Amino acid sequence: MEIFDYDNILLLPRKCRVDSRADCDTSVQFGPHRFKLPVVPANMKTVVDEPITELLARSGHFYVMHRFDLDSLAYARDMRGKGLIVSLSVGVKPADYALVDQLAAEGVGADYLTIDIAHGHAESVQRMIAHIKQRLPDTFVIAGNVGTPEGVIDLENWGADATKVGVGPGKVCITRLKTGFGTGGWQLSALKWCARVATKPIVADGGIRHHGDIAKSVRFGASMVMIGSLFAGHEESPGQTVEVDGKRYKEYYGSASDFNKGEYRHVEGKRILEPVKGRFADTLREMQEDLQSSISYAGGTQLTDLKKVNYVILGGENAGEHLFM
Ligand SMILES: NC(=O)C1=CN([C@@H]2O[C@H](COP(=O)(O)OP(=O)(O)OC[C@H]3O[C@@H](n4cnc5c(N)ncnc54)[C@H](OP(=O)(O)O)[C@@H]3O)[C@@H](O)[C@H]2O)C=CC1
Ligand SMILES: Nc1nc2c(ncn2[C@@H]2O[C@H](COP(=O)(O)O)[C@@H](O)[C@H]2O)c(=O)[nH]1
Numbered sequence: 001m002e003i004f005d006y007d008n009i010l011l012l013p014r015k016c017r018v019d020s021r022a023d024c025d026t027s028v029q030f031g032p033h034r035f036k037l038p039v040v041p042a043n044m045k046t047v048v049d050e051p052i053t054e055l056l057a058r059s060g061h062f063y064v065m066h067r068f069d070l071d072s073l074a075y076a077r078d079m080r081g082k083g084l085i086v087s088l089s090v091g092v093k094p095a096d097y098a099l100v101d102q103l104a105a106e107g108v109g110a111d112y113l114t115i116d117i118a119h120g121h122a123e124s125v126q127r128m129i130a131h132i133k134q135r136l137p138d139t140f141v142i143a144g145n146v147g148t149p150e151g152v153i154d155l156e157n158w159g160a161d162a163t164k165v166g167v168g169p170g171k172v173c174i175t176r177l178k179t180g181f182g183t184g185g186w187q188l189s190a191l192k193w194c195a196r197v198a199t200k201p202i203v204a205d206g207g208i209r210h211h212g213d214i215a216k217s218v219r220f221g222a223s224m225v226m227i228g229s230l231f232a233g234h235e236e237s238p239g240q241t242v243e244v245d246g247k248r249y250k251e252y253y254g255s256a257s258d259f260n261k262g263e264y265r266h267v268e269g270k271r272i273l274e275p276v277k278g279r280f281a282d283t284l285r286e287m288q289e290d291l292q293s294s295i296s297y298a299g300g301t302q303l304t305d306l307k308k309v310n311y312v313i314l315g316g317e318n319a320g321e322h323l324f325m
Helices: 050-058 072-081 094-106 123-135 149-157 175-179 187-195 212-219 280-297 303-308
Strands: 009-011 028-030 033-035 039-041 087-090 112-116 140-146 162-165 202-205 224-227 241-244 247-253 271-275 311-313 320-322
Touching: 009 212, 050 072, 050 280, 072 087, 072 094, 087 094, 094 123, 112 123, 123 140, 123 149, 140 149, 140 202, 149 162, 149 187, 162 187, 187 202, 187 212, 212 224, 212 280, 212 303, 280 303
Parallel strands: 039 224, 087 112, 112 140, 140 162, 162 202, 202 224
Antiparallel strands: 009 311, 028 033, 241 247, 247 271, 311 320
């Protein structure tokens, strides 16, 4: 198997078919809705909050609200009341089962539910998928995280509508250091490996450091790309603002860090400071422009055209040109 990651792959241009990058369509159908970009900010406390998810929903972007220190039912009622998409995260504990029951009993429902646990290839996730499908049969269920084809196959067979791939590639992740496991350092080839067996959409989760990595993710099989660090550090970001030597930063911490958990138990995440980098909406616009440019370099007009391009691996023992996937 070829091992590579975002920083040692480049996609190869094909003859351009548009006169303007504005003619390239970055939108994607994901579950019951179409979104402007194949991008979703990570469901983490220092990345999204109520105002940011509302901004995303109102502007035609996908969002997944986090599940920490939040009254998810009240949040869902509020979004529903505003006529916006409801997209929540759940875990696998009794309170998460109760939330699903309440969403069903009140008729609030959810358009998307993301089962978000560290080791998503687990019977606890199988049971939660079954519960959601029984109580909320119309809800689109994203389950994860996994890092192997076996994980994708099982989650799909258990009823997930999409799987989330990425164990340990995140910027504030320390899973590989603490446990010795994960896809950190080879996330892009893990995505390729998983996409080969997937029959439903894949969300590539973690490791995105540049806008061009979104096109690379789509090339290797992602329908949606979850991004944490690139979205943390905006003026509106929920993390605390910290000033160091006159420069402003926002804190960005892992969901499995002691900062999120409130205790040092099973910690697999850390806290870093991200330089403050302007407004959220401006980054979304720049991402769209960059992705339009990627599609034009692919010789295409739409997102799926990215899947057809060749690529080169730079350096290392797998180096070379690859004409076919
Ligand atoms: N994408 C990634 O690489 C990672 C992401 N995270 C993020 O951190 C957050 C917290 O994750 P998580 O700790 O799973 O959430 P929770 O603390 O909600 O744990 C969910 C349940 O899964 C159990 N569990 C967690 N890890 C394992 C494991 N390795 N083996 C067996 N059971 C397990 C927990 O029990 P118990 O605590 O008793 O074991 C608990 O019952 C999530 O948002 C997750 O996405 C965390 C690590 C890696
Ligand atoms: N191992 C851990 N992974 C975590 C933790 N909190 C979040 N995450 C994952 O990271 C991505 C975001 O990655 P980024 O590279 O874009 O910053 C996020 O979606 C989760 O899957 C954690 O504490 N430990």
